[in-house]
Amino acid sequence: MNTPSSLRETIRLNIPASLKCLNVLSECLAAILAHVPDSQNMDITTYNIQLALHEICINIMKHAYDEHAYDEQHASDRIEVVMVLDLQTNGVEIDLFDDGTPFDKQQDVEPDLVHGQIHGYGLFLAKNLMDSVSYERLDQKNHWCLTKKLGLS
Amino acid sequence: MELRNEKIDGIMVLQLSGRFDAYESPAVEQFFQRINTDPLPYVILNLINVNFIDSTGLATLTIGMKRCRQQQGDLILCGMQQPISIIFQLTRLDTVFTLASTLEEAIKTVHTLETKS
Numbered sequence: 001m002n003t004p005s006s007l008r009e010t011i012r013l014n015i016p017a018s019l020k021c022l023n024v025l026s027e028c029l030a031a032i033l034a035h036v037p038d039s040q041n042m043d044i045t046t047y048n049i050q051l052a053l054h055e056i057c058i059n060i061m062k063h064a065y066d067e068h069a070y071d072e073q074h075a076s077d078r079i080e081v082v083m084v085l086d087l088q089t090n091g092v093e094i095d096l097f098d099d100g101t102p103f104d105k106q107q108d109v110e111p112d113l114v115h116g117q118i119h120g121y122g123l124f125l126a127k128n129l130m131d132s133v134s135y136e137r138l139d140q141k142n143h144w145c146l147t148k149k150l151g152l153s
Numbered sequence: 154m155e156l157r158n159e160k161i162d163g164i165m166v167l168q169l170s171g172r173f174d175a176y177e178s179p180a181v182e183q184f185f186q187r188i189n190t191d192p193l194p195y196v197i198l199n200l201i202n203v204n205f206i207d208s209t210g211l212a213t214l215t216i217g218m219k220r221c222r223q224q225q226g227d228l229i230l231c232g233m234q235q236p237i238s239i240i241f242q243l244t245r246l247d248t249v250f251t252l253a254s255t256l257e258e259a260i261k262t263v264h265t266l267e268t269k270s
Contacts, residue, residue: 019176026172026205047205047236054207058175116249118215121208128243 007087009035017061017077017098025057025081026050032085033092033150040151048129049148053081053094055122056133056144063107064100064142089149096144102137154203156180164195164263166256170202175209185217194226195266197259201232211246218250227251227266231259 009032015021033046057079065077080097111120127133132147154177157168167184171177188196196217200206218228231253233241241247251266253259 019174022174022176023172044236044239048239050205051207051240054174058207058209111244113245116215116246118212118219119208121211121244125208125240125243 009085009087011081011083013081013083015079015081017057017065017079017100019058019061022054022057025053029053029083029094032083035085036087036090036150039090042150045148045150049092049094049146052126052129052133052146052148053096055126056096056146057081059103059122059126060096060098060100060142060144063103064098066101090151091147091149094146096142096146098142099140100142103135103142105135154180156184158184161197161256162260162264164197164260166197166199168199168202172205173200173203173210173213174205174207178209178213181210181213182216185213185220194221194224195229195263196221196226197229197231197253197256197263199232199256199259200230200234200237201256203237204234206237206240211240211244214250215246225270227263229253229259229262231256 011028011032013025013028015024029050030046033042033049036042039045060079077100078098082095084093086093108123109120111117111124126146130146130148132145134145136143154169154171154173159166159168165188169181173181198214214228214230221228229251232255233252238247241250251262253262
């Protein structure tokens with residue numbers, strides 16, 4: 001059985017891999033999550049998903065595109081983002097695609113939470129704020145997939 | 154993001170508003186590089202109007218805190234909104250930083266620390 005379109009919202013974006021564009025993603029995500037009725041702590045949930053998405057994008061800019069986003073000279077570096085809100089399953093799924101350098105899983109190191117550290121919290125935050133964060137290399141592209149179930153009141 | 158600094162009771166207070174992320178954090182980093190905190194290097198950072206902070210923002214704050222502590226001072230964070238407070242708990246940075254609920258409480262904390270030092 002097909003899901004009625006009113007129960008499934010999809011937003012597709014193709015943004016430059018530039019730091020100054022990340023607030024656009026946050027705003028779009030907040031807009032789509034505003035469609036969720038009667039959910040608990042939605043402000044915090046929205047913030048957490050925004051931050052997870054933001055951190056994955058930062059990771060793509062830093063590593064897949066070799067920090068080009070920081071000098072803003074490489075306008076051809078882009079990230080495709082597909083956000084799907086499924087009100088039937090009360091879940092949100094975000095897929096990100098880029099054609100930069102493959103992700104090196106050795107970069108995925110847990111931060112030292114006991115002594116604290118300066119850098120290295122990005123992926124840790126994304127993984128802990130979402131239900132799942134996965135990565136695959138597919139057809140010469142990097143594919144990140146983030147999912148989260150939304151609690152209903 | 155807006156960044157404003159003023160001296161209150163002789164303490165440097167930095168007021169931020171808006172997003173504090175990788176795009177905006179260089180301005181705060183520059184502040185910590187050029188700040189003149191005579192006679193004691195205590196800085197209060199009021200986050201009450203900050204609605205978003207990312208891992209780069211956290212890194213900038215950690216660098217600022219270390220810089221203040223190297224000068225026998227401290228960076229006190231106050232006014233954190235709940236979603237940001239949760240991020241500090243998740244990373245356990247709430248145990249690393251000196252935190253205060255309000256600006257008034259942060260000023261009292263600095264005066265207490267100054268008395269001890």
